[in-house]
Amino acid sequence: MNKKDILFGLLTALFLALVLSPFASSFPDGLERVAEDKGFLEKGEGEPVLVSPVPDYTWPGIKNEKLATSAAGVMGTLVVFGAAYGFAALIKRQKSS
């Protein structure tokens, strides 16, 4: 994994998040659909235990829905990249110490 490979992989992910995510299907997913059809969806509609800063992949305050999704996607992709890379480096360092 050299710098070029990392950059290629990260840019591919950012492309998906920035360009494609606003066009994703907004139909309910498999579990949501089953919950709706089988009448237990309302069980999950109470107050969430933790209020997240960017609920439903929509950046709060951005009026354009597609832009709000893109922004949330790009932020999430970078956060996940940093978190997993950092965590993996920590695991690796544990071994050498």
Next chain:
Amino acid sequence: MHIPDGFLSTGTWVTTWLISAGGLGACIRQASRSLKDKVVPLMGVMSAFVFAAQMLNFPVAGGTSGHFLGGVLAAVLLGPCAGAIVIAVVLMVQCLIFQDGGLTALGANIFNMSFIGTIGGYLIYRLCNGVFGRRFIIASIAVASWASVILASSACSLQLVISGTSAFNVVFPAMLGVHALIGIGEAVITCLVVSFVIKVRPDLVYKSEGSHE
């Protein structure tokens, strides 16, 4: 199939939290012994890709959508333990920042997708590789990635049944029916990405210790 807060009984979510915490600990210990240098940045890249790809819901039958899981992809390229860790990191960020999957259900979601989907899917991949041989690696990956979605959704259904949220004969056929379709998408995406990696960087495909591949 990210379970929100409220679907699971207290006993179920506490139990799955404990199992997932223990399982992640075991994965981290295992990874700290065997993780290769080149895999460290690849774990970052894989998480980023899985996260972004999971945002791309595709329509399946009847006003329903599905999205990529990524467990088998992560495990085939990183190995089962690093793969499970990657999926868990994605699930944690989705839960904490995006409210996708409840905090109480995070243990169950990690159990279903990181362990059942990723490690379970990887075992099926290895089994298929053993039966069909490495020449048919893409076929093995197709079978394993489809099965990983079925397994994860079965585990999810089981938790709903144990929680008293739905009845076995109601939730199982419904969940498995829709995820049998979503699994096809999973297989297509996983096969395309792995084929591409094999073409450009075959050295990035995980080889387990003691394998003669």
